[in-house]
Amino acid sequence: MTTTFPASSKSLHFNPSLKRNRLDQFLTGLAGVFSTIAVLPLILVLLYVLIQGGRLISIGLFTQLPPAPGLDGGGIGNALIGTVVVTLIASMIAIPVGVGGGVYLAEYSSGGWFAQFIRVGNDILAGVPSIIAGIFVYGAIVATRVFFGQSYTAAAGGLALAVLMLPTVIKTTDEGLKLVPRELTWGAIGVGASKFVTVTRITLPSAFTPIATGVVLAIARAAGETAPLIFTALFSPFWPEGLFNPIATMSVLIFNFAIMPFEPQNELAWAASFVLVVMILAANLFARWLRRFASK
Amino acid sequence: MTSTTQATPATNTCLALENVSISYGSFEAVRNVHMDIPAGKVTAFIGPSGCGKSTVLRALNRMNDLIEGCSLKGRVVFDAQNIYAKEVDPVEVRRRIGMVFQKPNPFPKSIYENIAFGARINGYKGDMDELVERSLRKAFIWDETKDKLKESGNALSGGQQQRLCIARAIAVEPEVILMDEPCSALDPISTLKIEELMHELKKTFSIVIVTHNMQQAVRVSDQTAFFNAEAVEGGSGKVGYLVEFNETERIFNAPVQQATQDYVTGRFG
Numbered sequence: 001m002t003t004t005f006p007a008s009s010k011s012l013h014f015n016p017s018l019k020r021n022r023l024d025q026f027l028t029g030l031a032g033v034f035s036t037i038a039v040l041p042l043i044l045v046l047l048y049v050l051i052q053g054g055r056l057i058s059i060g061l062f063t064q065l066p067p068a069p070g071l072d073g074g075g076i077g078n079a080l081i082g083t084v085v086v087t088l089i090a091s092m093i094a095i096p097v098g099v100g101g102g103v104y105l106a107e108y109s110s111g112g113w114f115a116q117f118i119r120v121g122n123d124i125l126a127g128v129p130s131i132i133a134g135i136f137v138y139g140a141i142v143a144t145r146v147f148f149g150q151s152y153t154a155a156a157g158g159l160a161l162a163v164l165m166l167p168t169v170i171k172t173t174d175e176g177l178k179l180v181p182r183e184l185t186w187g188a189i190g191v192g193a194s195k196f197v198t199v200t201r202i203t204l205p206s207a208f209t210p211i212a213t214g215v216v217l218a219i220a221r222a223a224g225e226t227a228p229l230i231f232t233a234l235f236s237p238f239w240p241e242g243l244f245n246p247i248a249t250m251s252v253l254i255f256n257f258a259i260m261p262f263e264p265q266n267e268l269a270w271a272a273s274f275v276l277v278v279m280i281l282a283a284n285l286f287a288r289w290l291r292r293f294a295s296k
Numbered sequence: 297m298t299s300t301t302q303a304t305p306a307t308n309t310c311l312a313l314e315n316v317s318i319s320y321g322s323f324e325a326v327r328n329v330h331m332d333i334p335a336g337k338v339t340a341f342i343g344p345s346g347c348g349k350s351t352v353l354r355a356l357n358r359m360n361d362l363i364e365g366c367s368l369k370g371r372v373v374f375d376a377q378n379i380y381a382k383e384v385d386p387v388e389v390r391r392r393i394g395m396v397f398q399k400p401n402p403f404p405k406s407i408y409e410n411i412a413f414g415a416r417i418n419g420y421k422g423d424m425d426e427l428v429e430r431s432l433r434k435a436f437i438w439d440e441t442k443d444k445l446k447e448s449g450n451a452l453s454g455g456q457q458q459r460l461c462i463a464r465a466i467a468v469e470p471e472v473i474l475m476d477e478p479c480s481a482l483d484p485i486s487t488l489k490i491e492e493l494m495h496e497l498k499k500t501f502s503i504v505i506v507t508h509n510m511q512q513a514v515r516v517s518d519q520t521a522f523f524n525a526e527a528v529e530g531g532s533g534k535v536g537y538l539v540e541f542n543e544t545e546r547i548f549n550a551p552v553q554q555a556t557q558d559y560v561t562g563r564f565g
Binding site for chain 1: 394401468
């Protein structure tokens with residue numbers, strides 16, 4: 001048998017001068033460079049916000065109102081409360097409606113055209129730019145002054161965020177319920193449980209973790225939204241005055257203050273960015289923890 | 297809820313299938329089954345895969361309602377009522393005809409709650425602790441679980457889980473228990489325990505069991521139904537039908553049909 005392979009292939013040692021090894025090293029390096037570039041924005045944004053905002057953290061930041069233009073000091077207390085209030089309103093609307101919709105899709109619909117229509121529509125709604133949700137609520141609620149003749153209200157802002165949260169909550173509920181083994185449902189049906197009892201006592205609790213994870217991520221996303229709030233909740237330099245008045249939120253505060261020609265306001269915008277990032281980071285970590293908790 | 301003890305004579309019919317045909321969509325799975333399942337006995341369904349024995353079993357407490365496009369023609373008579381009549385509530389049917397599945401499926405709750413769940417949703421008013429203990433004892437699993445009633449049902453071994461599922465089924469005091477290959481996921485020792493359990497349970501309940509294991513049918517059942525499937529003209533795939541239904545001894549020792557003879561002696565195919 002005549003060999004056509006080069007004689008050097010007898011050695012088992014790694015040979016860096018081989019073409020395939022050089023190409024291998026080059027492409028590994030290239031992949032490394034690209035992935036570094038990919039995570040660079042994340043690191044830079046986080047670092048910049050942490051440095052710019054982190055140094056401004058003080059107790060006063062959380063307890064005081066923003067200063068009037070031209071004055072020093074102050075805080076973002078009203079915006080912090082506002083973000084919590086608006087997100088709470090959104091959650092109170094989106095969670096029951098979204099979980100209910102997901103339960104319908106996964107457990108009650110028979111996969112007919114209506115369910116398919118809802119599923120596809122829901123996926124599309126998830127991709128709709130957030131400002132569209134804002135303009136929709138503006139047109140439907142703010143411009144028509146439905147709420148006690150008020151135009152811009154915290155409630156309208158909450159509704160706009162609810163529209164954004166809804167697709168995520170529906171989707172995660174639907175998917176989470178589909179993961180519950182059929183045998184579990186059969187078991188409940190087999191001991192004489194009605195559909196309602198089966199869903200509420202067996203299926204939904206079994207799918208609690210994926211649903212809760214989805215809800216937490218949806219809340220985290222909603223809390224950071226700006227576009228739908230600018231022309232629904234508007235802004236207020238004062239403490240919140242109920243649900244049917246304009247309310248300050250952190251994202252809109254950042255939007256407003258970052259472009260003001262006053263140094264104290266710019267600094268507050270950075271501080272608010274920092275608080276918002278930390279809040280969303282915490283929510284995401286909580287969601288991850290929930291997921292890990294479930295896999296145990 | 298009063299304790300329902302089945303003191304019916306052996307000759308009584310508990311479930312009667314009258315010309316039952318079951319289809320999945322346009323595909324006919326089982327055709328023209330006539331059968332009188334006796335009360336207070338163990339009835340085994342045997343037959344090759346795809347002959348529709350599980351389908352027939354699931355038809356007996358309307359579990360097939362959960363399968364999209366599954367429809368039944370004919371009548372299934374239980375307690376002098378056709379359970380497929382329009383005014384019948386399938387939830388009431390399943391409450392009186394319980395089911396144990398192929399794969400052990402305890403609820404992700406404590407052992408205690410697994411048993412109490414069915415009783416509670418059926419409005420049990422008595423002493424729950426007593427009911428849980430009685431059910432677990434009847435399923436021969438009390439000794440293994442009495443010290444860990446608060447632990448999750450999933451923490452048990454497969455065989456224990458299956459006995460827990462049987463305890464769960466008998467806790468609601470049904471009249472009939474359907475078992476769909478209850479031992480196919482279990483080791484021989486656990487299988488033996490469940491078979492012993494069945495002998496005990498038939499004093500109180502009527503049992504219908506689907507099994508792939510012919511020795512198991514011989515060991516546990518009084519009556520055996522042999523199902524087979526055959527290709528039919530114009531049909532898509534094979535259609536199942538009941539070949540022979542008789543006392544287990546007759547089915548295995550002196551069957552009337554040649555197909556039964558071939559199957560029980562292993563000369564099938």
